[in-house]
Amino acid sequence: MAKFDISIIGLGYVGLVTGSAFAKKGYSVICADVIEEKVQTLNSGRSPIYEPGLDELVKELVEEGKLSATNFVSKAVADSDITFICVGTPSEPDGSVDLKFITSAAEDVGKALSEKQEYHLVVVKSTVVPLTTEETIIPIIEKHSGKKAGEGFGICMNPEFLREGNAVYDSMTPDRIVIGELDDKSGEMLLKYYEDFDVPKLRTDLRTAEMIKYAANTFLATKITYANEMANICTKLGIDVYEVMKGVGSDARINPEFLNAGCGFGGSCFPKDLQALKFVAESKGYEPLLLNSVLLLNDNQYFKLIEMAESMIDGLQDKRVAVLGLSFKPNTDDVRETRALPLIKGLLEKGAVVVAYDPKGIENFKELVGDRFIKMGYSVTRLIYADDVESALRNADVCIIQSDWDEFKNLGMDQFNLMKKPAVIDGRRTFSDPTKLIECGLKYKGIGWKD
Numbered sequence: 001m002a003k004f005d006i007s008i009i010g011l012g013y014v015g016l017v018t019g020s021a022f023a024k025k026g027y028s029v030i031c032a033d034v035i036e037e038k039v040q041t042l043n044s045g046r047s048p049i050y051e052p053g054l055d056e057l058v059k060e061l062v063e064e065g066k067l068s069a070t071n072f073v074s075k076a077v078a079d080s081d082i083t084f085i086c087v088g089t090p091s092e093p094d095g096s097v098d099l100k101f102i103t104s105a106a107e108d109v110g111k112a113l114s115e116k117q118e119y120h121l122v123v124v125k126s127t128v129v130p131l132t133t134e135e136t137i138i139p140i141i142e143k144h145s146g147k148k149a150g151e152g153f154g155i156c157m158n159p160e161f162l163r164e165g166n167a168v169y170d171s172m173t174p175d176r177i178v179i180g181e182l183d184d185k186s187g188e189m190l191l192k193y194y195e196d197f198d199v200p201k202l203r204t205d206l207r208t209a210e211m212i213k214y215a216a217n218t219f220l221a222t223k224i225t226y227a228n229e230m231a232n233i234c235t236k237l238g239i240d241v242y243e244v245m246k247g248v249g250s251d252a253r254i255n256p257e258f259l260n261a262g263c264g265f266g267g268s269c270f271p272k273d274l275q276a277l278k279f280v281a282e283s284k285g286y287e288p289l290l291l292n293s294v295l296l297l298n299d300n301q302y303f304k305l306i307e308m309a310e311s312m313i314d315g316l317q318d319k320r321v322a323v324l325g326l327s328f329k330p331n332t333d334d335v336r337e338t339r340a341l342p343l344i345k346g347l348l349e350k351g352a353v354v355v356a357y358d359p360k361g362i363e364n365f366k367e368l369v370g371d372r373f374i375k376m377g378y379s380v381t382r383l384i385y386a387d388d389v390e391s392a393l394r395n396a397d398v399c400i401i402q403s404d405w406d407e408f409k410n411l412g413m414d415q416f417n418l419m420k421k422p423a424v425i426d427g428r429r430t431f432s433d434p435t436k437l438i439e440c441g442l443k444y445k446g447i448g449w450k451d
């Protein structure tokens with residue numbers, strides 16, 4: 001009998017949260033990662049990534065002996081019956097998926113399987129474009145294991161739909177579980193591991209499972225972009241887009257989720273996945289007009305905030321702008337594709353001095369920015385990072401909210417009165433009822449709102 005039930009390769013969001021969900025269901029889980037620091041952090045009972053609820057869960061599971069980590073993929077695979085590949089699939093500059101982590105994981109798994117007698121199931125959880133599992137991953141595992149897929153080992157493709165900031169909840173109670181399977185034996189085995197997850201399960205083939213992930217993310221990104229386009233039209237007509245979307249979203253065929261208009265989507269999935277699908281479509285000779293439009297509209301949406309700020313305070317040259325929210329959304333320190341980056345770049349180009357604040361994302365944002373603004377000729381004194389929200393607001397001419405952290409939802413006139421004149425442009429819809437703030441003198445505007 002194997003020492004562990006499950007091995008996970010990759011201690012990023014998907015790997016760690018998937019491993020924790022299975023460990024919480026009672027399985028013993030070993031996670032493998034090449035980064036020594038991540039392994040040590042996990043083994044000391046802490047989460048190597050920031051995600052609400054994850055630190056407490058990891059502590060509990062490590063103490064119970066249900067969750068541990070190692071640097072050795074071969075050991076993790078050898079000591080388990082099933083391996084989930086959860087490594088990152090970043091983008092190449094042309095939009096295609098960089099498969100270097102996937103191919104190296106597949107190679108390690110193949111080598112480990114060459115030493116193993118027992119049947120082993122390999123599950124691809126990383127987001128990969130259709131046909132990758134069949135045309136890239138399986139051949140690598142076959143080559144290094146000396147075994148044939150379906151005989152010596154099984155294969156499933158099991159996309160992950162978790163949202164950062166809600167990852168723990170999403171992984172314990174997903175809306176559905178999609179199992180792409182090479183054959184019936186592989187699918188049946190994976191299904192057994194998900195027995196205790198009382199949610200709809202869809203079994204299909206490998207390439208369909210891969211496509212479901214891309215199609216779902218494209219739909220959600222399109223839904224947001226649709227709401228943003230309606231918002232831009234509503235702005236011109238003096239109509240509140242949020243009221244419109246309440247009416248639209250109450251149609252059961254549409255539903256109210258992902259209709260919150262604002263300054264656009266960011267994150268580790270939507271921009272990258274849409275680019276990758278566009279690349280695949282174009283490489284097959286199809287011009288994806290919808291994908292192109294969604295990406296283009298999203299790339300431009302942040303600029304609405306700059307236009308509104310300019311008109312609210314009569315130009316931005318040498319004005320002090322407080323930018324609240326640097327991570328791509330609340331409850332995460334992840335800054336990948338955050339709208340804060342083009343927003344701050346645009347503000348600097350307009351001559352503004354930016355004072356930026358985020359509850360968790362400042363360090364990652366600084367790393368993301370690197371020396372790019374310096375290279376563009378902006379001195380360090382034009383982008384300042386504040387330690388707290390009050391310091392960001394103090395003496396600011398205008399405040400722009402890029403992501404709606406709870407900390408910002410609780411702001412009141414005591415804080416806004418620290419500004420030269422209280423004026424806020426909201427890239428989300430941070431205050432559900434801003435009436436009191438407006439009555440107390442706050443100038444408050446957002447994309448697609450009635451004045």
Ligand code: UDX
Pocket residue numbers: 160161162163164165217220224257258259260261262263264265266267268269270328329
């Ligand atoms: C997304 C998908 O939701 C998830 O299923 C997939 O596995 C990974 O990609 P995530 O990137 O974590 O998850 O965040 P999500 O909550 O979907 O938000 C993505 C972006 O869209 C954020 O920038 C958010 O601010 C924006 N958004 C979301 C809107 O602008 N309006 C909305 O109504 C919803």
